[in-house]
Amino acid sequence: MILHRAAPRLPVLTAPLLALCGACGGEGAGARPNIVLISIDTLRPDHLGCYGYGRPTSPNIDAIAAQGALFEQHISSAPWTLPAHAAMFTSVPDSVHGVVDAVKFRLSEDFETLPESFQSAGYATAGFFAGPYLHPAFGLGQGFDRYVDCVQTVPDGHVDADNEWSMRDPVLRASHHGVTNDKVYAEWQRFFGEASTEDEPFFAFVHLWDVHFDFTPPPPYDTLFDPDYDGPFTGRDFFYDPAINAAIPERDKEHIIALYDGEIAWTDEIVGRIRHDLGAAGLLEDTIFVITADHGTELFDHGAKGHRTTLYDEQIHIPLIVHYPGVVSAARFVGQTRMIDLGPTLRDLAGLPAVATTMGESLGPHLRGELVGGPDRPAVSELMSVGRNLRSLRTSSGKFVVNHDDGGSAWFDLGQDPGELQPLMLSPEGGGAGLKRLYDEAAEEIISGLSRAPGGAAAADVPASIQRSLAANGYAGGDDD
Ligand SMILES: [Zn+2]
Numbered sequence: 001m002i003l004h005r006a007a008p009r010l011p012v013l014t015a016p017l018l019a020l021c022g023a024c025g026g027e028g029a030g031a032r033p034n035i036v037l038i039s040i041d042t043l044r045p046d047h048l049g050c051y052g053y054g055r056p057t058s059p060n061i062d063a064i065a066a067q068g069a070l071f072e073q074h075i076s077s078a079p080w081t082l083p084a085h086a087a088m089f090t091s092v093p094d095s096v097h098g099v100v101d102a103v104k105f106r107l108s109e110d111f112e113t114l115p116e117s118f119q120s121a122g123y124a125t126a127g128f129f130a131g132p133y134l135h136p137a138f139g140l141g142q143g144f145d146r147y148v149d150c151v152q153t154v155p156d157g158h159v160d161a162d163n164e165w166s167m168r169d170p171v172l173r174a175s176h177h178g179v180t181n182d183k184v185y186a187e188w189q190r191f192f193g194e195a196s197t198e199d200e201p202f203f204a205f206v207h208l209w210d211v212h213f214d215f216t217p218p219p220p221y222d223t224l225f226d227p228d229y230d231g232p233f234t235g236r237d238f239f240y241d242p243a244i245n246a247a248i249p250e251r252d253k254e255h256i257i258a259l260y261d262g263e264i265a266w267t268d269e270i271v272g273r274i275r276h277d278l279g280a281a282g283l284l285e286d287t288i289f290v291i292t293a294d295h296g297t298e299l300f301d302h303g304a305k306g307h308r309t310t311l312y313d314e315q316i317h318i319p320l321i322v323h324y325p326g327v328v329s330a331a332r333f334v335g336q337t338r339m340i341d342l343g344p345t346l347r348d349l350a351g352l353p354a355v356a357t358t359m360g361e362s363l364g365p366h367l368r369g370e371l372v373g374g375p376d377r378p379a380v381s382e383l384m385s386v387g388r389n390l391r392s393l394r395t396s397s398g399k400f401v402v403n404h405d406d407g408g409s410a411w412f413d414l415g416q417d418p419g420e421l422q423p424l425m426l427s428p429e430g431g432g433a434g435l436k437r438l439y440d441e442a443a444e445e446i447i448s449g450l451s452r453a454p455g456g457a458a459a460a461d462v463p464a465s466i467q468r469s470l471a472a473n474g475y476a477g478g479d480d481d
Contacts, residue, residue, distance in 0.1 A: 107139030
């Protein structure tokens with residue numbers, strides 16, 4: 001059987017694509033590499049070894065990062081699952097793709113999404129998702145030949161009728177319980193077993209959900225980082241249980257964070273298994289392997305928990321690691337990059353044409369070593385849901401945040417105050433003025449992007465079961481995900 005090696009093989013591209021491919025240069029041009037895009041939901045880079053974390057949470061990811069490119073300051077467009085993945089697939093910010101809240105919105109069919117580009121180029125495309133917001137009802141299944149729902153939806157009996165929080169939508173809460181990595185991995189294996197023996201290359205999107213709360217990793221990861229704890233907390237119902245809050249003793253917080261880290265270690269094992277599968281099939285050299293996330297999460301950093309609540313770094317700073325031997329050398333890029341850059345980068349590395357509506361920019365020239373110095377790009381993040389109306393502009397050294405409801409603004413000097421604990425006011429002496437100018441330019445670019453975008457988000461046709469579930473839970477107007 002023919003494997004997806006980088007050896008010359010007649011591409012199954014259309015003639016215009018072939019012409020573009022021949023012109024795009026780079027060792028990978030025309031090779032038609034496979035793509036494995038792993039989105040680890042809710043993964044904070046500061047909890048990975050390769051980003052400097054002290055605990056050994058991520059030996060497999062660290063090994064991949066050591067051989068590939070790591071972007072230290074990669075910034076998401078949004079602090080929650082639905083708009084972040086919409087941005088990952090369209091490479092435009094929330095204001096432009098328009099999927100800024102649940103139930104009412106779905107991604108417009110008129111965008112050319114990242115999987116659609118690869119599908120059009122003759123790739124076999126597959127996606128495996130385990131979080132409810134990845135449901136095709138929200139438009140995120142566009143371009144996948146196969147889009148497999150691995151969400152855990154069966155109530156597991158953990159409902160206490162005496163507790164209001166426990167009664168809030170047991171169906172959806174069940175999606176946070178338990179373990180789904182196994183199911184996603186099994187679906188990956190099923191797909192890979194077929195795809196690795198076919199002539200055409202493949203694009204696989206692997207969404208791993210277990211790092212998202214609840215923090216209930218399977219053994220041995222449940223006790224890996226805090227085996228001696230004998231307190232009352234389990235990581236279960238992290239978000240819903242009001243007893244878990246910033247006022248609990250530090251020792252209990254440490255335990256909850258140890259469970260979050262256990263979920264990362266468990267998910268790292270899955271990443272290692274996928275890498276092993278590629279290696280066993282001889283496809284490591286011919287695959288662009290990407291590890292990233294949709295957003296982070298707050299672990300009491302600003303006195304609260306979860307995400308979809310602020311635009312602080314713990315919610316919008318995400319990892320980006322790109323491994324593509326022979327094309328991408330081992331490198332660490334310290335300058336800032338953006339989630340919306342990922343789509344253009346993957347199309348570039350694979351020799352696909354650019355898409356006019358994207359607002360990101362390929363990192364390919366940096367990854368291929370064609371440009372001296374790394375990228376450093378201002379990043380826009382937005383939260384227009386759950387009663388918030390926030391937009392931020394972040395550079396490597398500062399962040400400017402605007403609340404569009406009351407017109408208020410503040411900025412942070414990230415060099416002096418990396419934890420964003422001291423909001424600063426704009427001052428005539430120039431404090432924050434440079435950030436404000438970049439913010440205004442970004443706002444203009446968003447208006448320009450809207451004029452090129454193929455139309456607003458279509459109304460979501462969410463199945464009644466999911467809609468009821470989301471609404472009851474407060475997904476449509478509450479705080480979650
Ligand atoms: Zn998410």
